[in-house]
Amino acid sequence: MARYLLELSLLEGQCVAFLPVQLAGAALCVSRQVLQEPPTPGGAAAWCLASAVHVGSEASMLRIMHILTNAAAKAHTRETCATFIKFSSPETMHVSRHPGLLSDAGVPGLGT
Structure with missing residues (x-):
């Protein structure tokens, strides 16, 4: 799914304004949320926040995630x-x- 989003x-x-590592981090985060991966010891939310620290601000990460979910929702x-x-x-x-990609409301907190 992350490959599709990328x-x-x-x-x-x-x-184009974002680094590849930022796009990859956001794609992985969206994928984890859409697929509703089972909880891990660190938690999916903790993973997303940690990756935001390494690839840019949380605001940047959320902006990219929003762009990717919108792109997936209108791709067809x-x-x-x-x-x-x-x-x-x-x-x-x-x-x-x-189904989680067919509308940008499929990812909690990212719907318009």
Whole structure:
């Protein structure tokens, strides 16, 4: 799922202002939230906050996460929907069709 989000970021002009490590951290954080990974000893929220420290401010991380969730929510309606189609195949486990990505409200705290 993070690979899908990163590929979508290539189509978002706003993403050129961020470092690759920032985009990767945000993509992993969104993926963890959408997939609702089971709690870990450190906790998913702690992981996201820790990665925000290493890849930029929490505000930057949340901004990137918002951009990525919006991109995923509209990916199937864009003229450039090749990424959506590519990641809707069985080989990619239909990740682009995950219900949590089809609307930006799927990620708690990031919906518009």
